[in-house]
Amino acid sequence: TQLLEQSPQFLSIQEGENLTVYCNSSSVFSSLQWYRQEPGEGPVLLVTVVTGGEVKKLKRLTFQFGDARKDSSLHITAAQPGDTGLYLCAGAGAGGTSYGKLTFGQGTILTVHP
Amino acid sequence: EAQVTQNPRYLITVTGKKLTVTCSQNMNHEYMSWYRQDPGLGLRQIYYSMNVEVTDKGDVPEGYKVSRKEKRNFPLILESPSPNQTSLYFCASSLSAGTRREQYFGPGTRLTVT
Numbered sequence: 001t002q003l004l005e006q007s008p009q010f011l012s013i014q015e016g017e018n019l020t021v022y023c024n025s026s027s028v029f030s031s032l033q034w035y036r037q038e039p040g041e042g043p044v045l046l047v048t049v050v051t052g053g054e055v056k057k058l059k060r061l062t063f064q065f066g067d068a069r070k071d072s073s074l075h076i077t078a079a080q081p082g083d084t085g086l087y088l089c090a091g092a093g094a095g096g097t098s099y100g101k102l103t104f105g106q107g108t109i110l111t112v113h114p
Numbered sequence: 115e116a117q118v119t120q121n122p123r124y125l126i127t128v129t130g131k132k133l134t135v136t137c138s139q140n141m142n143h144e145y146m147s148w149y150r151q152d153p154g155l156g157l158r159q160i161y162y163s164m165n166v167e168v169t170d171k172g173d174v175p176e177g178y179k180v181s182r183k184e185k186r187n188f189p190l191i192l193e194s195p196s197p198n199q200t201s202l203y204f205c206a207s208s209l210s211a212g213t214r215r216e217q218y219f220g221p222g223t224r225l226t227v228t
Contacts, residue, residue, distance in 0.1 A: 001173055030213045041137070042118075042204050042219030043157070050213060090155060092215040100164050100211050101172060104157040109135065 001093075001099055002027040004091050006105025013079055014113050021074040021087055021108045027098070029091035032065050032072040037086040069094075079112045086110075116141045118220035120205050121175050126226045127195055135190045145155040145215060146174075146188040147172070150179065150201040157204065163188055164211035195206030222228040 004025045011019055012044070031050045033105075035043035047056050049065035049072060056063045062075040072089055087108045093101040118139045127133055139146065147162040149172075159172030163182040177199055179191040188207075192199060202224050206217035 009154075031215065033214075033216060037216075038159070040222075041221055043217070044219070045216050048214050048216055090157075092213065100145075100162055100170055102159055102162070102215055102217065103173070104149075104159075105155060106156040109131070 002103045004105040012111045023089035024071045030094040031092045033090045035088040120220040139207040143207035145211040
C-alpha cells in the first residue's frame with residue numbers, strides 16, 4: 001500500500017502570511033495532484049504535476065513536484081481569507097499493483113483570519 | 115453540464131440492510147472510482163474501474179462491491195452494512211486511467227449505519 005504523508009494537518013494564519021504544505025512518500029508516483037475541498041462539497045482539482053522537478057504556478061499558489069517524484073509541496077503567498085479550506089494531495093500509482101490507484105494524503109485544514 | 119451525480123446524498127440505515135449508492139457521469143470518462151472520507155484519514159480509495167467490465171480493489175475494499183456494466187455508471191453496493199462503514203462517500207471519474215488520472219468528484223453521500 002502506498003502512503004502519502006501530508007503536513008501540517010492544521011494551519012491557522014493571518015491574512016497576508018505565506019505558508020507551505022508538504023506531501024511526502026517513499027513511493028514513486030506517475031503524477032501528483034492537489035485538490036481543494038469546501039465543506040459539503042467534493043474536492044476540486046487545482047493542479048497536476050507530472051515531471052520530476054516540475055513547478056507550476058496558479059496566481060498566488062506554487063506547486064512543486066520532487067525530483068524523484070516522491071514528494072510535493074504547495075506554497076501560498078500572501079494568503080487571503082478566501083484561501084480557507086481543506087487542501088488534499090493525491091498521488092497516481094506508477095506501476096505494478098499500484099497502477100490505476102490514487103492515494104490521498106490526510107489533508108490540511110487551512111484557516112486564514114482577516 | 116459536465117458532472118458526476120450520486121444518489122442518495124444522505125442515507126441512514128440499519129446494520130445488515132443491503133444498500134446501493136448510485137454514481138453516474140456524463141463526460142464519457144473511462145476511469146471511475148469510489149472513496150470514503152473519514153476525519154483525520156483523508157480520502158481512501160475503495161474500488162476503481164479503468165473501463166467497462168474492469169474493476170480493481172483500492173486500499174479499503176472490504177465490505178463493498180462494485181460493478182461497471184456501462185461506461186457512465188459505477189454503483190457502490192454494501193451487502194451487509196456495519197457501523198464502521200458510517201462515512202462520507204465520494205464517486206469520481208477521470209478521462210483516462212493514464213499518468214494524470216485527474217478526478218472529477220461527485221457531491222458526496224453521507225451514510226450512517228446504526
